[in-house]
Amino acid sequence: NAGVTQTPKFQVLKTGQSMTLQCAQDMNHEYMSWYRQDPGMGLRLIHYSVGAGITDQGEVPNGYNVSRSTTEDFPLRLLSAAPSQTSVYFCASSPLGAGNQPQHFGDGTRLSIL
Amino acid sequence: KNEVEQSPQNLTAQEGEFITINCSYSVGISALHWLQQHPGGGIVSLFMLSSGKKKHGRLIATINIQEKHSSLHITASHPRDSAVYICAGGKTGNQFYFGTGTSLTVIP
Numbered sequence: 001n002a003g004v005t006q007t008p009k010f011q012v013l014k015t016g017q018s019m020t021l022q023c024a025q026d027m028n029h030e031y032m033s034w035y036r037q038d039p040g041m042g043l044r045l046i047h048y049s050v051g052a053g054i055t056d057q058g059e060v061p062n063g064y065n066v067s068r069s070t071t072e073d074f075p076l077r078l079l080s081a082a083p084s085q086t087s088v089y090f091c092a093s094s095p096l097g098a099g100n101q102p103q104h105f106g107d108g109t110r111l112s113i114l
Numbered sequence: 115k116n117e118v119e120q121s122p123q124n125l126t127a128q129e130g131e132f133i134t135i136n137c138s139y140s141v142g143i144s145a146l147h148w149l150q151q152h153p154g155g156g157i158v159s160l161f162m163l164s165s166g167k168k169k170h171g172r173l174i175a176t177i178n179i180q181e182k183h184s185s186l187h188i189t190a191s192h193p194r195d196s197a198v199y200i201c202a203g204g205k206t207g208n209q210f211y212f213g214t215g216t217s218l219t220v221i222p
Contacts, residue, residue: 041214042116043200043202056208097208099208100204106156
């Protein structure tokens, strides 16, 4: 059972570079989301999707783009990386909405921006 | 002030001890989630509860809706329980309010 798969696990970027963090799930979940985790802070929601073709902003969306062309995949794009985006990023999924469904998390992507 | 507060922030216990981690929330929620994060690892959902108590192995989670408080208990703690435990309040729809986590270290 693959569950939620995130790639890459680690990445170092230079300021201004762009990249895409990949997230795929094989559980046919409608809801997918991206969080960032920073020291001393709780997980913060970046973007989420309630199904293919539908995305919405979370708490900290600036500097990130998402798209959901299939149920399985929900990539997160950094358009022009900034040091403030150094963080650990988690993708999560659940069958329906997030609040009252158990969330399935990926292993995280540790991203450093120099 | 965070909508979800956890205590303590850090906890060190001897193997075999009974452990309690507390979570208080100030917003209306439809479910309370407990998550576990091992060092360098991903996040695993332990419990989701909206009332009463749930038990899984040596882990017990309780919630008091009136007092807006939840606890996670670990009985007969073991070094493999060392992890960060995160409390999160979920609202119907797509909102989560996360605590900042409790870092637990169990010493053999």
